[in-house]
Amino acid sequence: MPTPYFEVAHLTKHFSTDESTVAAIQDVSFSLQKGQFLSILGPSGCGKSTLFNLIAGLMQPDCGDIRLQGESMLLRPGLTGYMLQKDLLLPWRTIADNIILSKTLHGTRRQAALKSAVSDIAACGLRDLLNRRPDECSGGQRQRAALVRTLQTGKPLLLLDEPFGALDAITRLHLQALLTEVATKKRLTILFVTHDVDEALLLSDAILVMGTAPGRILRQYTLDAPRPRTMRVLSQPEFIRVKGETLTLLDKEVTADA
Structure with missing residues (x-):
């Protein structure tokens, strides 16, 4: 297999208080090639923002590594657009x-x-x-x-943390189409956080589903349909299956934390 363009390997980060230590993310690993678009879905508190802050170099992990083109990013800040x-x-x-x-x-x-x-x-x-x-x-x-x-x-890697989450539905659809067009044309490598399963299905080559307590990867999906996509893709059997499984996983996580 070719060396991944970008790789997160066994990443773990804890936060400590006077009373306890909490694992924000635990043993998170994934990779992608240049030009791929990967979306991260998960309930609140699953460590998505912590993961992005680690990748951006805003904090350091307790263990694990983050690599770009085979070289560690931990001592090379400034390689991401956020x-x-x-x-x-x-x-x-x-x-x-x-x-x-x-x-x-x-x-x-x-x-x-x-x-x-x-x-x-x-x-x-x-x-x-x-x-x-x-x-x-x-x-x-x-x-x-x-x-x-x-x-x-x-920057060689773009981190987009719910960039369209506060917009109305029509504006969001327009910007989703705009982003996927630009990303495809420029072969941008993108990590994208969203709470919207349909948005992830429309935009992504792959989807990570994260769970909480600690933040960890529950499942990864690969979407083979070419980008850019239209809303019609959501009615295809494979996309219906992935959406159903993803919502079931997220519902179990939210119910377990209730």
Whole structure:
């Protein structure tokens, strides 16, 4: 088998208080190849955010390793682009200057940074919004800007933590289609956290289902249908089966914790 492009190996992280020690995640392992899109589903408290923070280098694991192209990421921070549910756009900067923030902070001149972002700006329908400030934009427009900003980091691995969770259903569908189109065209390698099973089925090459206490992988599914996909794929027998099994697993986890 080829060496995975990205790999998490036996990752464990504990948090301690004066009274006890809790395993946030326990012996988590998975891998993906370049250009793959992997979604992570799990109930609240299963360690999804902890896992992302470890991958991003915001904290260190108690044991295990995280590897990119065969080399440990633990001593090499700054290899991921990280997008959250909140857009976190800087309110005093225009949409254009928010989009190119990473590049200008690293010394790229403004005009050069904007030029390199032209295709992503066009793909995300932001050309007419570049001179607006975030408070002059809708929630969907702000998330599109946050997505382009994340793409413009140029990082080899993108972490998207429920980026569309706060949006209305129509806007969410539009941004899902936009993301999968851009990800497929650019062969982006993406880890995506969601609570929406249909969203995971639409976007992903693979799905991890996580359980709680401690956070661990219950099951992994591979989805062979080519991307991008439409809603019609959800009526295919294989997708119906995966959705049913996933919901059953998640329901058992929530019931066990009740």
